[in-house]
Amino acid sequence: MTTLSTPPADEFAGREQLRASSAEFRREVIKIAEGVFAAVGYSASNVTLIQGDGGSIIVDTAANPVDAKAIVEAFGDRLQRPVRAIVYTHNHPDHSGGATIFAGADGPDIYSHRTLVESGPEFGRGPRDGGDAFGTKLPDALFINAGTQLEYGRVTPHTREGFLAPTRTFSGESETIDVAGVRMELIHTPGESPENTAVWLADRGVLIPGDDVLKSYPNLSPIRGLKLRPPERWIASLDRMLALNADAMVQGHMRPVLGRDEVRKALTDYRDGIRTVLDQTLAGIRQGRTPDELVQEVRLSPELAKSPYLQEYYGSVAWAVRGIYADYVGWFDGNATNLDPLSPAQRAARMIDMAGGPDKMLARAGQAVETGDFQWAAELADCLLAVDPADAAARRVKARALTELGERQVNATARNYYLTTAQFLSKDET
Template structure:
């Protein structure tokens, strides 16, 4: 009997302890999380006088001169049988003459540019086009193909190129067109400032699956053919895209690297598009450097002639890409966030000093962001980003704490006069996200975006900023006179 009494009291004690412990961790009051929509601030009333239009910086003049030269329509005679059309559009075209016909490598982004190029090629030879080779499926390499097609022309690409083209010109085509339009600075041109030089980019913003010449011959890793006594070896070399290939002519020692080489630090990541296979890029360049090419004819920028210079250039590009990739992976493994990695990762001084690795097209910081995007997830582990509120919520609270939109925009105008244009844009974004109808904030931001573009020294950056400024002015209803 005593045993049963003790057991009963033991049971009561256990129940009390469980209830006490549970009440510490479990709420029995039925409370719920509060999600409150903050009130939007009123539109600002601050007076704003736009600054004078930005001017081209002195250090950019040499770059503009080089760009003008690169975009001057030119047919380059590389050898007696190899010709390179550059400067007619963003993408170049290579022609190889054989006894039995022509091989065309890439076709530009424009039917008009392709017609101009073909007319020049026809002054050199009237032989039929037997093969077109796509180095990859980007718009600036394939859209002009119909101009070069003959009744018996075959089009060669990797198997992956077909799937890549289905995405870019099929189910994701509207997004791709918008991204390319923004990148080239062509968004809402009536609201944009006139650029310091006229762009030769002729991206098609309407091309879809029905407008494209699809490959008729595809391969996985390697493909070879002979035409008129000349041998062509094609190798799948991923890098800028997963479908990329290079063309090697062993007898001529001529190498066509597509977009895996051009005279700039490469665009390892285009800010609005998918991550790129960076490891494959530097591995492909290593492979090219070992081929002892005497002629390097890229899809963009100038050709290089001479085995030693080609080898050194390709090795430097590979080393630069690998260094940025390895440093970024180290940052990821150390637990650094992307902003900390962007501040830390730099090209080694010996590579940063090389003329062909200047950041005129691609950028190291964009590359770091792209590698993070490709190698990690979207959550940083710090909690607030796991289930975030709309950005307008916090921004409305910030505007309220600041004492209204006018307070923030007065400070933005002060910063604009001090040439702190990035901070101007970010302050204006607070106001715009709190109240998208605030026209003054958009006008201030647009002018600072113009300055950022002119000060960037980077072709892609200029295009992005020009489009962004135009979109802000359009939202504010401000046209450029």
């Protein structure tokens, strides 16, 4: 029997793998090709510098002016003024919050796809019980990273004060521009965001794909409450980028991928990692499987599961399955019992009665924690909290269970959400 005092040696393997992944965010200006440099680890996202004739081009601008200033300093004399153009791969604040610093008084053109201008901010969902996928308020001792970035707004918040609106947009599938003697193809590649734009430097063999490729399983269905990111469009975008045969790739996060064979592997694994989960989920839906059944059945192949580009640091196969199910066939799982179920409080009251009362339910939840059955402990505590949200003992048990679950995660957003919820549940404890 597993106990808290004697955990198996590999019980925290996921946490240690996540901790090791932080090496991806070490600060460095990396030469990608002649005249192309990437600043990695200075902000929540990478910034790419392209040297031209009598000036520079910047692709993405970091999360805020503070980070952008640090990157300007790191680039040093590699950054040749004036900055002639800024390109946004997409509108997420960690990529677009430091534009004013790079622009300075240079007055650069600012390029994006038209969709960036037309789309509003992501809707998202408010936090429940303090849950935060980015762990912005976790104490340093508990925080590891944010999955595809070292930290998301923990030190310097993401703001829009450094954002500059695009001055030149394109509406089609691609547009080729020439800035400071640098020929670039801007390719609309919807995937992680609907406006995502890849930058292709054909004469230097460099692809800048925005957030369509990460060294993590893609976050198709984020737990912070966003719609499913359409997998078919994402797959098509990856196919389009594969056809370029790039020699180097500077993703929006984590360290660049260098070498034609390695770039092809990254793009291929990413595409196949999305496609196989989509295909398996749709097949299961047609067979009448429920979401709860599908998350137990849908898997990456052994080869894909070992890919360094598909580790579940940020996205999750199980979350993708649930997002695909809801997007394709809605909330109903096909079980008639679930057409008009009891309310959580009604169901919980009956469960507590079956257990012999709240004291016995609490005792069972506590026992589950002690024996390492953390998920069951949290679910039993939820029964008590559905009837009495202020039940201090149940809150303590649930906080302990979530803390133990969080410490065993390889997925940073899951870890952060477990631990911030546990922190919220414990905040009134003395």
